[in-house]
Amino acid sequence: MEHVTSNDGTTLAYDKLGSGPAVILVCGGSVDRQSNAGLAEVLAPHFTVYNYDRRGRGDSGDNAEYAVAREIEDIAAMAAAAGGTAFLYGTSSGAALALHAAAALPTTITKLALWESPYIVEGSRPYPDPNTAQIFRDFVAQGQRGEAAEYFMTQVVGLPPEFAAFARTQPWWAQQEAIAHTLAYDAEVMGDYHFPTELAASITVPTLVLVGSATFPFLLATAEKMAAAIPGAAYQILPDQQHNVDPNVIGPALAAFFES
Known part of the structure; x- marks a missing residue:
């Protein structure tokens, strides 16, 4: 490295x-x-x-x-x-x-x-909420990193809630929470x-x-x-x-x- x-x-x-x-x-x-x-x-x-x-x-x-x-x-x-x-x-x-x-x-x-x-x-598909970046920031500020990751999966990517529930049981979920603050960064990149x-x-x-x-x-x-x-x-x-x-x-x- x-x-x-x-x-x-x-x-x-x-x-x-x-x-x-x-x-x-x-x-x-x-x-x-x-x-x-x-x-x-x-x-x-x-x-x-x-x-x-x-x-x-x-x-x-x-x-x-x-x-x-x-x-x-x-x-x-x-x-x-x-x-x-x-x-x-x-x-x-x-x-x-x-x-x-x-x-x-x-x-x-x-x-x-x-x-x-x-x-x-x-x-071709519905647009995510135009305030997605702020939604992520609010989740993280409230200590709800898991909720931010779940919102990304279900409301932005469009995966079913069952997948998010399954993801929470996986060893890699901790890494999702660790970088949840960067979801707002990608939302800024994507704009609307x-x-x-x-x-x-x-x-x-x-x-x-x-x-x-x-x-x-x-x-x-x-x-x-x-x-x-x-x-x-x-x-x-x-x-x-x-x-x-x-x-x-x-x-x-x-x-x-x-x-x-």
């Missing part, structure tokens, strides 16, 4: 694997860098992989004054640690953050890959969850939009629209993959894109 300091003084922890062109991995909501550990291993024979903990998670520090701009600065700091430029991969809400970063850092991020950013195309047409149209780097054929139906609609909205973007559907994608399936697709 290595560390880099972001612009506001926050320390970011990361694992560095492999050799070759730099690839930064951005995790999604309710997880830390361990969620991308398998993918990092798959990519390491081809690239130098920087798998970092987003602020507030795992071994990284945090700052009381959160802003999406600070997370973009975190990605810039990771790219600086990688030599100044890097390919960027984001998954779920981490893909939304990667989209923001690529728009803000067009000379730093040289290629962009997005896995199932959970924006919503009108009519409406499809970001102007942001997507502003991307100038080569981009690959990926989605699984067995994922939530609304994510297929979003991925198709994202690929059409980003100038020159490539679009790939991975057969039989759900939102929690198999690293051994997505890894070769990413390697082929980044090496092209």
Whole structure:
């Protein structure tokens, strides 16, 4: 594990694997860098992989004054640690953050890959409460971290209450509560969850939009629209993959894109 300091003084922890062109991995909501550990291993024979903990998670520090701009600065700091430029991969809400970063850092991020950013195309599913970030903050402020995690699962992701009840019985539930404060961060990244047409149209780097054929139906609609909205973007559907994608399936697709 290595560390880099972001612009506001926050320390970011990361694992560095492999050799070759730099690839930064951005995790999604309710997880830390361990969620991308398998993918990092798959990519390491081809690239130098920087798998970092987003602020507030795992071994990284945090700052009381959160802003999406600070997370973009975190990605810039990771790219600086990688030599100044890097390919960027984001998954779920981490893909939304990667989209923001690529728009803000067009000379730093040289290629962009997005896995199932959970924006919503009108009519494909209901939108979450527009005050989701504050709802998460209120739960955490009241010491109800478990309720925050459950709200994310049922009201944001759309999983059934039975799944949340089951999740509370699992060994990994403690980790969900530990990083529950970062759910507000991802809600800030996602904004109102409406499809970001102007942001997507502003991307100038080569981009690959990926989605699984067995994922939530609304994510297929979003991925198709994202690929059409980003100038020159490539679009790939991975057969039989759900939102929690198999690293051994997505890894070769990413390697082929980044090496092209």
